[in-house]
Amino acid sequence: MAAETATKEKEPLLAFGKKERTLLTDPLNDNNPITVQVLGICSALAVTSLVVPSVVMAIAVIFVCAFSSLFTSLLRNYIPKQVRMIVQLVIIATLVTVVELTLRYLNFPIYKQLSVYIGLIITNCIVMGRLEAFAMANKPWRSFLDGVGNGLGYGAILVMVAVIRELFGKGSLFAGSGIEMKIIGANAGYWINTTENAWFGWYANNNLMVLPAAAMFIIGILIWIQRSYNEKLVDIS
Amino acid sequence: MNSTRYVLIFVLTLTAVVAVMLTSLREATKTQAALNEEIFDKRAILKAVEDHLSGGAEVDDLSDDEVLSIFESNFEQSVIDPSGEIVDGMKAEDIDMAKEKKKPEEERVYPLYVYSPDESSDKFYIVSVRGNGLWDEIWGNIAFEEDLNTITGATFDHKGETPGLGAEIKDNPAFSADFKGTKIYRDGEYVSVTVRKGGARNETYEVDGISGATVTADGVTAMLYSGIKKYEPYFDKIRKK
Numbered sequence: 001m002a003a004e005t006a007t008k009e010k011e012p013l014l015a016f017g018k019k020e021r022t023l024l025t026d027p028l029n030d031n032n033p034i035t036v037q038v039l040g041i042c043s044a045l046a047v048t049s050l051v052v053p054s055v056v057m058a059i060a061v062i063f064v065c066a067f068s069s070l071f072t073s074l075l076r077n078y079i080p081k082q083v084r085m086i087v088q089l090v091i092i093a094t095l096v097t098v099v100e101l102t103l104r105y106l107n108f109p110i111y112k113q114l115s116v117y118i119g120l121i122i123t124n125c126i127v128m129g130r131l132e133a134f135a136m137a138n139k140p141w142r143s144f145l146d147g148v149g150n151g152l153g154y155g156a157i158l159v160m161v162a163v164i165r166e167l168f169g170k171g172s173l174f175a176g177s178g179i180e181m182k183i184i185g186a187n188a189g190y191w192i193n194t195t196e197n198a199w200f201g202w203y204a205n206n207n208l209m210v211l212p213a214a215a216m217f218i219i220g221i222l223i224w225i226q227r228s229y230n231e232k233l234v235d236i237s
Numbered sequence: 238m239n240s241t242r243y244v245l246i247f248v249l250t251l252t253a254v255v256a257v258m259l260t261s262l263r264e265a266t267k268t269q270a271a272l273n274e275e276i277f278d279k280r281a282i283l284k285a286v287e288d289h290l291s292g293g294a295e296v297d298d299l300s301d302d303e304v305l306s307i308f309e310s311n312f313e314q315s316v317i318d319p320s321g322e323i324v325d326g327m328k329a330e331d332i333d334m335a336k337e338k339k340k341p342e343e344e345r346v347y348p349l350y351v352y353s354p355d356e357s358s359d360k361f362y363i364v365s366v367r368g369n370g371l372w373d374e375i376w377g378n379i380a381f382e383e384d385l386n387t388i389t390g391a392t393f394d395h396k397g398e399t400p401g402l403g404a405e406i407k408d409n410p411a412f413s414a415d416f417k418g419t420k421i422y423r424d425g426e427y428v429s430v431t432v433r434k435g436g437a438r439n440e441t442y443e444v445d446g447i448s449g450a451t452v453t454a455d456g457v458t459a460m461l462y463s464g465i466k467k468y469e470p471y472f473d474k475i476r477k478k
Contacts, residue, residue: 047400049399049400049401050400050401053400078247079247080239080243080244080247080248081238081239082238082239082244083244083247083248086248087247087248087251090251090252090255094255094258094259097259098259098262101259101262101263101266101270102266104266104270104273104274105266105269105270105273108270108273108274108276108277109277112277112394116396116397165401166401169401170401175408207448207449210399210400210401210402210449211399211402211449
C-alpha cells in the first residue's frame with residue numbers, strides 16, 4: 001500500500017511529459033493509423049466525399065477512441081482474457097450509442113445526415129486496434145491520450161482526403177453547412193466562375209472524385225508523399 | 238485464465254450496467270428527440286410550399302415554435318384511403334409512410350396536407366410519396382397548386398444514398414427547385430414528372446437528372462409516378478366539386 005502511494009506521488013495522475021506528447025503526435029505522422037497502419041480504410045473511403053460529414057465523423061471517432069481507451073484501461077485488470085474482445089466491443093458500442101443519442105437530442109438534422117456513418121464507428125478497426133494494442137496494457141491517462149492521438153491522426157487524413165474530393169468533385173468546400181464555400185463552378189455565386197472566366201472555362205467537376213474509388217487513389221498518393229519525405233517509414237530491407 | 242464463473246459474473250454485470258445507462262439516457266432524451274424529429278419532418282413539408290409562406294419567409298429562418306404554430310393554424314390534415322375517401326378521425330402527421338409501404342396496397346392510407354397561407358388565398362395540396370433509391374428508401378413531399386396539376390414545390394430525402402451523387406436529391410436545392418412549375422397531366426392524361434438523364438427535354442414534364450446518380454433518379458421518377466397516382470381518386474373528387 002505504501003509503495004503504491006509512493007509511485008503515485010512520483011507520477012502525477014495527469015502528467016504531460018515527453019512521452020505523453022509522443023502519444024499524441026506519433027499517430028499524426030510516424031504511426032498514422034490510415035497511411036502507416038492502413039486501418040480504418042473502409043470508413044475513410046465511405047464518408048470522405050464531403051468535408052462536413054468527415055469533420056463530424058472525425059470528432060465522433062476521437063470521442064469514441066479516447067473514452068473507450070480510457071474505460072478499457074480502467075477495467076484492464078478485471079477484464080477476463082477469454083472474452084476481452086467482446087467486452088471491448090460492448091464499451092465501443094455503448095459510446096457510439098451515446099454519440100447517436102446525444103446528436104438526436106442536440107441536433108437532429110446532423111443526426112439524420114450522419115446516422116449511417118455513426119454506426120460505422122463500431123466497425124472501425126482503429127478503435128479496437130488501439131484497445132487491444134495499447135489500452136489493455138497501459139494506464140488510463142496514457143490510454144486516453146493514445147486514443148485522442150489516434151483519433152486525430154485518423155481525422156486529419158479524413159479531412160485532407162475530403163477537402164481534395166469535395167473541391168475537385170463538387171467545386172465547393174463545407175457544402176451543407178452554414179459556411180459553404182462555392183469555389184469552382186458554372187453558376188453565378190462561385191468564386192471562380194467557369195462560364196465567365198476564360199482561364200477556367202475548360203474545367204468540369206470530376207465525377208470520379210465523388211466515388212469511393214477516388215479516396216483509394218488519394219490515400220495511395222498521400223502514403224507515397226509521406227514516405228518520400230519521412231525517412232523513418234522507408235523500408236530498407 | 239479466469240474461471241467461467243468469474244467470466245459470467247463480469248459479463249452480466251457489465252451488460253446490466255451498460256443497459257441501465259443507455260436506457261436511462263434514451264428515456265431522458267426521448268421526448269426532445271421525438272419533438273426534434275416531428276419538427277424536422279414538418280420543416281420538410283413546409284419547404285415544399287416555401288414560395289407561399291407569409292411575408293416571404295424561408296423555412297430555414299423559422300424557429301421551431303414558428304414551424305409548429307404554422308402547422309397549427311394554416312394546415313388542414315387529412316388521411317386518404319385508396320378509393321379517394323377521407324378516413325375519419327385520423328391526422329396526416331400520424332401516418333408513417335414506411336409502415337404503410339409494407340401493408341398490402343388496398344389497406345394503405347395516405348397523408349394529405351392542405352396549406353392555406355391566409356383565408357382568402359389559394360390552397361396548396363401536399364402529398365407524400367415513398368420509393369426506392371439505389372441503396373435504400375427515398376421519400377418526398379410534393380406540393381400542388383389548386384389546379385391539382387402544377388407542382389409548386391418538392392422536397393426529397395433518403396436513407397442511404399451516396400453522398401455527392403444520389404444524396405444530391407436532398408442536398409442540392411437546384412434539384413428540387415427544378416420541379417417548380419412542372420405538370421403531371423399532359424392533355425388530360427396522367428404522365429407524372431420524369432427525371433431525365435442528360436437534361437430535361439420538355440421542361441413542363443421533365444427535370445434534369447443528376448450525373449452519376451441514374452439509379453436514384455430513376456427511383457425518383459418511379460416513386461413520383463406511382464406515389465402521386467395514389468392520390469388521383471381523391472383529386473378527381475375535388476375537381477368534380
